[in-house]
Amino acid sequence: MFNIKEELKKLPDKPGVYIMKDDRGQVIYVGKAISLKKRVRQYFQSSKNKGAKVVAMVENINEFEYIITDTEVEALILEANLIKKHKPKYNVLLRDDKQYPYIKVTTNEKYPRVLKVRKVRKDKAKYFGPYISNFAVNNTLDIIGNLYPIRNCNLNLDKDIGKHRPCLNYYINKCLAPCQGNVDEEVYMEMINEIMMFLSGKEDKLIDIIQNKMKEASKNLDFENAAKYRDQINSLKHVLEKQKVISTTMIDQDIIGMARGVDEVCIQIFFVRSGKIMGREHFMLTGTDDKSIGEVLSSFTKQFYLGSAYVPKEILVEDDFEDREAISRWLSEKRGSKVFVKIPQRGEKNKLVDMVKKNARQTLEQYSENIKRKMNNSIEAVRELAKYLDLDEIPQRIEAFDISNIQGVESVASMVVFEKGLPKKSDYRRFKIKSITGSNDYGSMEEVVYRRFNRGIEEKKLIKESKIGIESFSVFPDLVMIDGGKGQVNIAKKVLDQLNLDVPVCGLVKDDFHRTRGIIYENQEIALPNNSSSFKLVTRIQDEAHRFAINYHRSLRDKKMFKSILDDIKGIGNTRKKALLKSLGSIDNIKKATVEELSSIEGMNKRAAQSVYDFFRGKKG
Numbered sequence: 001m002f003n004i005k006e007e008l009k010k011l012p013d014k015p016g017v018y019i020m021k022d023d024r025g026q027v028i029y030v031g032k033a034i035s036l037k038k039r040v041r042q043y044f045q046s047s048k049n050k051g052a053k054v055v056a057m058v059e060n061i062n063e064f065e066y067i068i069t070d071t072e073v074e075a076l077i078l079e080a081n082l083i084k085k086h087k088p089k090y091n092v093l094l095r096d097d098k099q100y101p102y103i104k105v106t107t108n109e110k111y112p113r114v115l116k117v118r119k120v121r122k123d124k125a126k127y128f129g130p131y132i133s134n135f136a137v138n139n140t141l142d143i144i145g146n147l148y149p150i151r152n153c154n155l156n157l158d159k160d161i162g163k164h165r166p167c168l169n170y171y172i173n174k175c176l177a178p179c180q181g182n183v184d185e186e187v188y189m190e191m192i193n194e195i196m197m198f199l200s201g202k203e204d205k206l207i208d209i210i211q212n213k214m215k216e217a218s219k220n221l222d223f224e225n226a227a228k229y230r231d232q233i234n235s236l237k238h239v240l241e242k243q244k245v246i247s248t249t250m251i252d253q254d255i256i257g258m259a260r261g262v263d264e265v266c267i268q269i270f271f272v273r274s275g276k277i278m279g280r281e282h283f284m285l286t287g288t289d290d291k292s293i294g295e296v297l298s299s300f301t302k303q304f305y306l307g308s309a310y311v312p313k314e315i316l317v318e319d320d321f322e323d324r325e326a327i328s329r330w331l332s333e334k335r336g337s338k339v340f341v342k343i344p345q346r347g348e349k350n351k352l353v354d355m356v357k358k359n360a361r362q363t364l365e366q367y368s369e370n371i372k373r374k375m376n377n378s379i380e381a382v383r384e385l386a387k388y389l390d391l392d393e394i395p396q397r398i399e400a401f402d403i404s405n406i407q408g409v410e411s412v413a414s415m416v417v418f419e420k421g422l423p424k425k426s427d428y429r430r431f432k433i434k435s436i437t438g439s440n441d442y443g444s445m446e447e448v449v450y451r452r453f454n455r456g457i458e459e460k461k462l463i464k465e466s467k468i469g470i471e472s473f474s475v476f477p478d479l480v481m482i483d484g485g486k487g488q489v490n491i492a493k494k495v496l497d498q499l500n501l502d503v504p505v506c507g508l509v510k511d512d513f514h515r516t517r518g519i520i521y522e523n524q525e526i527a528l529p530n531n532s533s534s535f536k537l538v539t540r541i542q543d544e545a546h547r548f549a550i551n552y553h554r555s556l557r558d559k560k561m562f563k564s565i566l567d568d569i570k571g572i573g574n575t576r577k578k579a580l581l582k583s584l585g586s587i588d589n590i591k592k593a594t595v596e597e598l599s600s601i602e603g604m605n606k607r608a609a610q611s612v613y614d615f616f617r618g619k620k621g
Contacts, residue, residue: 002063008044011037016068017078020088023062027086032079032323036066051290057090072326073333080302092287092299101137102129105196106596110157111178111185112192114144119600128199129310131279144198147232148191149176154594202274207233250275252312256300257356258293259364266367267300268360270352273312282363294321301327301341311335316342318353378421381533388534389521391504395478396420399452400508400541401492402483403433403444404549411436413448414549417477418541427472430552445488449480449495457499480505481538483545489520508542516542554586566590569615571608579603580612591616 016036020029020043033039047055069075083091106112108124116137120127131137144150152175153167161181169175176183197206214229253272258265265285271278283304288296298321305311311331317324324341331339344350379394386394398418405411411433417424431451436443452473459474480496480503482488489507496503507520516539518527528535565587566577583601584590590598590612598609 004044004061004063007064008041011040011066012068013037014068015072015075016066017075017082019065019082020057020061021063021065022060027088028060029057029088029090030079030082030086032072032075034072036068040064040066053090053290072323073330076302076323076326076330077306080306083303084306090287092285092291092296094283094285094300094303101131101134102127103131103137103140103199105192105199107192111151111188113152114141114150114195115596116141117600119602121600126196127310140199143235144195145174147235148195149174150188150191151175151178153179154596155179207237251314253314253316254312255316255352255356256297257318257353257360258296259357259360260288261364261368264288264364265296266360266364268356268363269304270356280359282360284367293319297321298323298327305331305334311339313337314340314342316344316349316353318357319343374422375420377533378537381537382421384532384534385537388526388528389504389506389519391479393478397475397477398479398481398541399477400481400483400545401445401448402545402549403441403448404552405439411444412549412552413444414545414552415448415452416541416545416548421537423544428548430548441484442487442491445482445484446491446495449492453496453499453501476501477503479503481541482507483542485509485520486523508538569612571611576603576608
């Protein structure tokens with residue numbers, strides 16, 4: 001039994017990270033401290049001057065752990081990693097965990113390539129980004145491809161020069177065919193260095209270099225190359241015209257602004273490179289109740305830069321926060337040179353922060369307006385549905401069930417939840433059918449409905465005995481939807497009757513083209529007008545339940561294939577198999593992947609990637 005009072009006495013007066021857990025062992029909060037002893041004890045002292053959220057969190061703490069670190073910076077990094085891993089209920093969290101694309105220049109290999117990648121590895125290659133969208137990356141790669149005839153194949157040119165015929169790109173002047181030894185490595189690297197200048201935002205300097213080349217070519221009466229250089233210059237100038245210069249400092253900056261709404265916070269970040277806006281992004285944050293501006297900025301900065309491959313020289317924020325200096329030291333280590341996290345008070349930089357804050361406010365207002373409009377439309381759809389079904393009350397919570405199998409193999413079921421007409425994905429559940437063998441949708445539906453509601457009854461008993469808090473299964477729906485006709489509906493109703501539960505049940509039926517046709521309720525089919533909001537809601541619920549079931553079924557099938565196929569590949573154990581499937585999603589995608597894509601996956605090295613690549617192409621190791 002964990003004794004909080006006794007464990008508090010054992011806390012060391014050292015820097016580290018503390019991890020708060022509830023009575024189910026789930027992590028509900030992660031924090032860092034210069035002194036674990038002082039910081040953790042504060043939570044269990046008087047609740048005076050503590051926010052409501054902190055008080056609620058402390059009431060739910062059943063035990064805590066701590067990890068001692070050597071420095072505050074180590075604690076900061078560990079804290080950010082643990083928050084990303086556990087997503088604790090009471091921490092400030094980025095709502096979307098985006099994985100930005102980067103451009104990779106493979107300077108770690110002979111005759112480097114320029115690629116789009118999602119992960120940054122310590123492989124001595126050069127990475128540029130993150131880019132805000134795939135469009136931005138693809139557009140940049142197109143510009144580079146038009147300017148420079150470099151290779152994009154995955155041949156190992158330390159070994160393969162002269163072993164293969166040149167590809168089509170050589171014949172259409174898109175590649176100089178280093179695979180044939182047609183280009184001097186020094187000349188090729190000159191192109192790569194110019195590409196890296198372009199990716200670093202030094203287009204003006206690059207234009208000067210190309211202009212000198214053009215003049216030299218003209219002087220030597222080499223008018224063909226002079227024209228090529230002229231076209232390159234025009235392309236680069238066209239790119240520069242699209243970029244807005246907003247800073248006279250001409251250094252790399254990230255400018256962070258914040259806007260607070262009633263229930264959410266919007267963070268806007270502008271990416272400025274060499275004084276020009278290269279892109280911007282916004283983030284919606286949760287868990288910000290009772291948090292100051294500084295606390296929100298601190299949490300965002302740690303979580304955002306934890307996964308970022310590039311850190312600019314300067315980060316501008318609107319307010320100070322407790323661990324700003326520690327974050328600055330961490331980011332300086334990450335960058336390899338001094339990083340300044342500044343709070344500008346006047347002048348150009350202060351105006352830039354104000355501009356980003358205004359953009360954050362505008363984004364938040366648009367977001368709030370969209371949410372409000374979506375909510376109103378959804379509530380109207382639910383109200384209309386209740387009218388068609390002649391329900392006494394508008395169903396606030398709807399649960400829909402669907403069964404998925406192929407010829408009775410790996411039967412699974414999904415349960416999706418809609419509250420006030422909007423999906424509540426945190427309450428989605430999936431079931432692997434246990435008691436039914438073969439294709440038996442009625443029996444499978446009976447098992448799933450029983451398991452769901454019986455579990456809810458058990459949870460309600462435990463809540464009543466104060467043994468657990470509110471769980472998702474303990475919250476019963478106001479309406480159950482079954483993907484099927486009268487037979488499936490009657491099966492579900494029979495289960496609910498056995499459990500003495502009074503919950504309306506309707507069925508979702510489809511036409512011959514597998515499109516939603518109407519609703520079965522009280523053994524009658526009710527046709528909803530195709531243009532009605534209730535019909536659109538029912539269709540969305542049915543599609544969501546089907547999608548969730550199919551995805552689960554597909555994942556189980558992939559796991560079977562995963563075991564039967566990948567087990568035969570030399571050098572691929574359980575850890576690498578999981579990493580491959582998690583990253584690429586399916587066996588088909590693994591088969592199609594290049595060596596470069598395979599080796600970029602966490603846990604994979606070049607040898608293992610080559611082994612997978614060769615296996616699916618029938619090559620012997």
